[in-house]
Amino acid sequence: MKxxxxxxxxxxxxxHVDRADREACASIVPPELESxxxxxxxxxxxxxxxxxxxxxxxxxxxxxxAREPKAMPALEPIEWRxxxxxxxxxVRSPGGSRYEIRKSWQGRA
Numbered sequence: 792m793k794x795x796x797x798x799x800x801x802x803x804x805x806x807h808v809d810r811a812d813r814e815a816c817a818s819i820v821p822p823e824l825e826s827x828x829x830x831x832x833x834x835x836x837x838x839x840x841x842x843x844x845x846x847x848x849x850x851x852x853x854x855x856x857a858r859e860p861k862a863m864p865a866l867e868p869i870e871w872r873x874x875x876x877x878x879x880x881x882v883r884s885p886g887g888s889r890y891e892i893r894k895s896w897q898g899r900a
Contacts, residue, residue: 797817797819797820797821797824797849797870797871797873798817798818798819798868798869798870798871799815799816799817799818799850799851799866799868799869799870799871812852812854812855812856812857813852813853813854813857814848814850814851814852814853815850815851815853815866815869816848816849816850817848817849817850818868820847820849824849825847828847832844851871874897875895875896875897876895876896877892877893877894877895877896878892878893878894878895879891879892879893880893
């Protein structure tokens, strides 16, 4: 995997039925990342493995289950250099969600 960087911009508020998160989204998604997402989705579909088919949004969650503030202050863009990534499964339980790393990959220069 080649290393790349994400430029994270001002966080929009994403409101869900059961929670409100504040996230910093990538203003520009590297073509390599878009390609990887497309290939992964194709492989999942060919293998008859279900996945969330809504549009891919590269982001970092800053606050989870945020009640306040209702809006986040504007942020200067942050360049985040990625050295790897992980396939993470969200597992829900009565006590809340937890995230389990299924596999991780390290990058190369």
